Amino acid sequence: MMLYMPTIVYSEKDCVKNHSKDIAMVGKKAMIVTGKHSSRANGSLQDIVDVLNENSIEYIIFDDIEENPSIETVMKARNIGIEEKVDFVIGIGGGSPLDASKAIAMMIANKECDESVLYQAVKLEALPVITVPTTAGTGSEVTPYAILTIHANRTKKSISHRIYPVMALLDSKYLKTQKKETLINTAVDALAHCVESYLNTNSNSLNRTYSEKGLKLFGEVKDALAKFEITDDVYDKLMDMAMIAGIAITHTATSLPHGLSYAVTYELGVPHGKAVGMFLGGYVENYKNSNDVNNVMDMLGFDGASDFRKYLNDLLGFVEVSSEIMDRNVNDLMSNKAKLKNYPFEITKEELLGMAN
Numbered sequence: 001m002m003l004y005m006p007t008i009v010y011s012e013k014d015c016v017k018n019h020s021k022d023i024a025m026v027g028k029k030a031m032i033v034t035g036k037h038s039s040r041a042n043g044s045l046q047d048i049v050d051v052l053n054e055n056s057i058e059y060i061i062f063d064d065i066e067e068n069p070s071i072e073t074v075m076k077a078r079n080i081g082i083e084e085k086v087d088f089v090i091g092i093g094g095g096s097p098l099d100a101s102k103a104i105a106m107m108i109a110n111k112e113c114d115e116s117v118l119y120q121a122v123k124l125e126a127l128p129v130i131t132v133p134t135t136a137g138t139g140s141e142v143t144p145y146a147i148l149t150i151h152a153n154r155t156k157k158s159i160s161h162r163i164y165p166v167m168a169l170l171d172s173k174y175l176k177t178q179k180k181e182t183l184i185n186t187a188v189d190a191l192a193h194c195v196e197s198y199l200n201t202n203s204n205s206l207n208r209t210y211s212e213k214g215l216k217l218f219g220e221v222k223d224a225l226a227k228f229e230i231t232d233d234v235y236d237k238l239m240d241m242a243m244i245a246g247i248a249i250t251h252t253a254t255s256l257p258h259g260l261s262y263a264v265t266y267e268l269g270v271p272h273g274k275a276v277g278m279f280l281g282g283y284v285e286n287y288k289n290s291n292d293v294n295n296v297m298d299m300l301g302f303d304g305a306s307d308f309r310k311y312l313n314d315l316l317g318f319v320e321v322s323s324e325i326m327d328r329n330v331n332d333l334m335s336n337k338a339k340l341k342n343y344p345f346e347i348t349k350e351e352l353l354g355m356a357n
Helices: 020-024 044-054 071-084 095-109 115-119 182-200 208-227 232-252 256-268 273-285 290-300 307-317 323-334 349-353
Strands: 008-011 029-033 058-062 088-093 129-135 147-150 155-158 165-172
Touching: 008 058, 008 232, 020 044, 020 165, 029 044, 029 071, 029 115, 029 165, 029 307, 044 088, 044 115, 044 129, 058 071, 071 095, 071 115, 071 147, 095 115, 095 129, 115 165, 129 232, 155 256, 182 208, 182 232, 182 256, 182 273, 182 290, 182 307, 208 232, 208 290, 256 273, 256 323, 273 290, 273 307, 290 307, 323 349
Parallel strands: 008 165, 029 058, 029 088, 088 129, 129 165
Antiparallel strands: 147 155
């Protein structure tokens, strides 16, 4: 067994301001990578700007990150970062800006490389990355993964490089401006990370300590999510669950629900967490180790896999996916050996189709 988790994690109220000096030690000029709106609305961008100004750290703001960031956006930011001579990157937001910040940091550090290197199996260094999550879903604040949209292939795929943030700053107050749909979708993404990590070829008694903790935390908030009665305690648990789930998938990677979700997000614009959740209940129902499934259901507090699937369908609602899209989706996954190897059993095309909601 192996465990490697190099990211320093701070989780507390006013986290960014409390660790002002830690941030200032990372570099002399930062590129802040974020989106147009949410980091301004929830105050996270201003908190970072205040800390940088307080410590006389220069910075530029790149706020053109779209939902499901593309290779083209990464390269646009890279070119600006090289021109501005930045020496570290701060990602603020949900999974999109956090993932993009890692890819941008690597491309700035390797200015002689073009975009093709993103998916090449070569070892490259990256600028230091600080992450400030403002959603509780992807766990990207601690994972080494960076998933980008590849328009040429009409899908999403993680880059070939493992880029760990040097520091993650978690403050659940940033969740409080989120819309109901966003909070639920991102929570389901974190739930999927826990489930897919536990029910995984690469799971073991050491890395399962993370997925188990995450599953139990979701079990404590699942009713509050269903009723949408969100207290400060629920926000805290969601933020910590997402981070812990990120550590879990760092050691196992995700499995079939994530593999099935990417085409649905690209073709139909379904948010990532919701797209994953569409297949998560079916994944559990069809998983071929009933003892492991029962353990997951016990930790979550469900009577069984069918009860779990109903909860997800009620929480997320139904999305109609055409047979054409699903057929191409399943065929693509059946040829994706890297994703299939995380599922510990043989699986057929018909079984994959049965995972859809």
